[in-house]
Amino acid sequence: MTAISSKLRARMLDALAHPNRIRILEAIRLGHTCSCEIGPELNLEQSNLSRHIRILVDRGILIPERDGVRINYKVADEEIYQLLDLSGELVRRTTERSIREVEL
Numbered sequence: 001m002t003a004i005s006s007k008l009r010a011r012m013l014d015a016l017a018h019p020n021r022i023r024i025l026e027a028i029r030l031g032h033t034c035s036c037e038i039g040p041e042l043n044l045e046q047s048n049l050s051r052h053i054r055i056l057v058d059r060g061i062l063i064p065e066r067d068g069v070r071i072n073y074k075v076a077d078e079e080i081y082q083l084l085d086l087s088g089e090l091v092r093r094t095t096e097r098s099i100r101e102v103e104l
Contacts, residue, residue, distance in 0.1 A: 024038055024056065028073060060076055063075070063076050
């Protein structure tokens with residue numbers, strides 16, 4: 001693996017390293033594609049939502065699409081959800097191991 005590859009992966013993972021950005025991606029997975037839908041769904045103020053969406057767009061994770069006055073967002077690659085699911089599974093297993101160790 002090259003240093004550039006490591007830096008690019010770290011940059012993408014850094015974009016996912018905020019709970020609100022993960023929540024935004026999950027909202028899009030559920031079909032909420034416009035910030036006018038995502039903000040109320042997640043109880044995020046427009047300025048906060050815009051900042052997080054901008055990071056996801058800048059890192060190539062989200063693609064904005066204009067639809068009249070609306071801007072809808074879609075994921076650039078659906079495999080991002082596999083990464084989120086895998087990270088959730090890793091957290092679950094790590095938590096279970098920690099609980100078992102405390103119980104011993």
